[in-house]
Amino acid sequence: MELNTFKDSFERIAKKQKLSCSLTKELIDQVSQEIEHTLSSIQSGKAADIHQRLILANQKAKDAVVGSNNQSVGMLRELNINITKFQKLLEKLFNPDISKACRDIDFEPGIVNQIIINHFYREGQFDIVDCLLKEAGEDEPISLKLQFKEIHEILEGIKCRNFEPALSWVAANRDKLNESGSDLELKLHKLQFVDILQNQGRAGALKYARMHLGPLASCHMTELQKLMGSLLWGAKLEKSPYADLVSPVLWEELAGEIMRTFCNFAGQSFQNPLKVALAAGLEGLPTLLKLVNFMSPNTQEWQDMKQLPVAVELGEEFRFHSVFVCPVSREQASEENPPMMLPCGHVLCKQSIHKLSKGNSRGFKCPYCPLDASAAQCRQLYF
Incomplete structure (x- = not known):
């Protein structure tokens, strides 16, 4: 849920609330003046009993007219509807159902336990680790x-x-x-x-x-x-x-x-691995939830997906490795499409080299210098 949508909804409710308060105050002032005028006429003592009844009936008729023409009732009803919608918006924004973004993945219990043990050792919670080792049956x-x-x-x-x-x-x-x-x-x-x-x-x-x-x-x-x-x-x-x-x-x-x-x-990382993983997950979670909601009619596709169709942008603090983008295809390198160094020293991704060499069947000229190369001469780089 975009923050701008949340702010716009809040501003609309605030405006309606101010308008409703203003109309209600005007109504109360009007009715109060009419009642004071009626009481003043009755308390003067000059009016006969039948005349007093007419004054009360007239006041009742005025109240009925004010009630039938009252705009504040409709305004309050509309305000209540908007507040209810805003409450649902808040629940989606601050209390989303994150289980939708979960996938059926088999985790290795031993590895998960080791990550948790490492976390509590870093925090100095050795008693908690002893309890975990006992219950999980892990070696200390x-x-x-x-x-x-x-x-x-x-x-x-x-x-x-x-x-x-x-x-x-x-x-x-x-x-x-x-x-x-x-x-x-x-x-x-x-x-x-x-x-x-x-x-x-x-x-x-x-x-x-x-x-x-x-x-x-x-x-x-x-x-x-x-x-x-x-x-x-x-x-x-x-x-x-x-x-x-x-x-x-x-x-x-x-x-x-x-x-x-x-x-x-x-040989340990300075940053707590469990904290880093949780922080990165929280930052990427809104994007994943949007994707899951968009794909909700076809949940099996989400379970079978091997690569996300959208980029999950994380902050610079979550970049621990060099990132290479092929200067030809403009695509980021991956395990299936690793960076390859040409004999001249320039670097392209494997798929770009495959296209330039027509399926590795012939030599090609480097896109950035006049030297020739072949797919067999290219060497994979590891960052």
């Missing part, structure tokens, strides 16, 4: 569990300003960190230095610097000079030129970098 992934327990202990230590678990992990993986060009060890020591300076004073910070920062001087002299300059301000860093050293953002960035580096070394 000891190595994975120990890895994520270690990283959660490190992150919990960072929250409590306890750097020992993180520094021990960095020391054990120093070679890998150096190979990847990571300065994680320096960042840990910097935050530890600043924390000691604020809580223990200059003497404690200087002692820590001599013990731990000295070996890093050859590679990070500029950073260490900045830290030494901060010694002059002691516990008043917040009001100094070195205020950025005590920014809370540094702690958040450090925790994120530790998690990213840990996942890289452990």
